[in-house]
Amino acid sequence: EPEVTQTPSHQVTQMGQEVILRCVPISNHLYFYWYRQILGQKVEFLVSFYNNEISEKSEIFDDQFSVERPDGSNFTLKIRSTKLEDSAMYFCASSRGQETQYFGPGTRLLVL
Amino acid sequence: GENVEQHPSTLSVQEGDSAVIKCTYSDSASNYFPWYKQELGKRPQLIIDIRSNVGEKKDQRIAVTLNKTAKHFSLHITETQPEDSAVYFCAAGTGGAGSYQLTFGKGTKLSVIP
Numbered sequence: 001e002p003e004v005t006q007t008p009s010h011q012v013t014q015m016g017q018e019v020i021l022r023c024v025p026i027s028n029h030l031y032f033y034w035y036r037q038i039l040g041q042k043v044e045f046l047v048s049f050y051n052n053e054i055s056e057k058s059e060i061f062d063d064q065f066s067v068e069r070p071d072g073s074n075f076t077l078k079i080r081s082t083k084l085e086d087s088a089m090y091f092c093a094s095s096r097g098q099e100t101q102y103f104g105p106g107t108r109l110l111v112l
Numbered sequence: 113g114e115n116v117e118q119h120p121s122t123l124s125v126q127e128g129d130s131a132v133i134k135c136t137y138s139d140s141a142s143n144y145f146p147w148y149k150q151e152l153g154k155r156p157q158l159i160i161d162i163r164s165n166v167g168e169k170k171d172q173r174i175a176v177t178l179n180k181t182a183k184h185f186s187l188h189i190t191e192t193q194p195e196d197s198a199v200y201f202c203a204a205g206t207g208g209a210g211s212y213q214l215t216f217g218k219g220t221k222l223s224v225i226p
Contacts, residue, residue: 004155031212035214041218042201042216042217042218043156043201043203043214043216044216045213045214045215045216048212056213058213091155091156095212098212099144099146099161099163099205099212100146100158100161101146101158101212101214102158103148103155103156103157103158104155105154105155106155
């Protein structure tokens with residue numbers, strides 16, 4: 001069964017550095033999402049992407065965040081200048097239609 | 113925006129007993145309600161979902177009920193097994209033109225005692 005994949009599984013960075021988290025959604029899916037989960041807390045929506053543009057974003061997704069689908073398979077989340085509070089597990093998800101979302105394994109980001 | 117409350121935060125049951133987790137939501141426009149199971153350090157996995165035009169859905173030992181009037185929905189697991197132990201998250205989805213933004217509850221840690 002196809003799954004969403006994410007790289008890297010872990011990333012450690014210094015505060016102020018840029019990071020790019022990568023995702024490969026399920027191949028015939030059309031909707032792509034990023035969520036984050038701070039340790040021990042609930043999953044929080046960041047952004048959704050459809051038809052090569054952002055369709056929804058939360059208040060967490062400020063100017064420091066951006067998303068891109070650089071080719072037909074990858075979907076990336078960039079954090080321009082990381083802050084300590086960006087430390088979290090970041091999950092990519094994809095869906096074929098507008099409902100059932102399948103999550104990737106996550107990237108654990110630690111900002112020092 | 114949408115707010116989802118989930119109870120209880122922890123739940124311990126004996127193997128073979130039933131477990132019930134309840135969620136309420138605030139936005140009457142929400143029309144999609146998935147449940148995810150997350151084992152420690154792993155991805156959330158969809159276990160069942162329900163849409164607002166349906167009151168109940170069942171899949172083997174798992175069932176979900178939805179009361180749109182009261183804005184609450186529940187997950188029922190019967191004949192629990194140790195492998196059901198995990199954190200369960202409910203979510204509510206409000207569809208826009210291009211996607212469903214999911215708002216999650218805080219999770220319920222279910223422990224099934226052998």
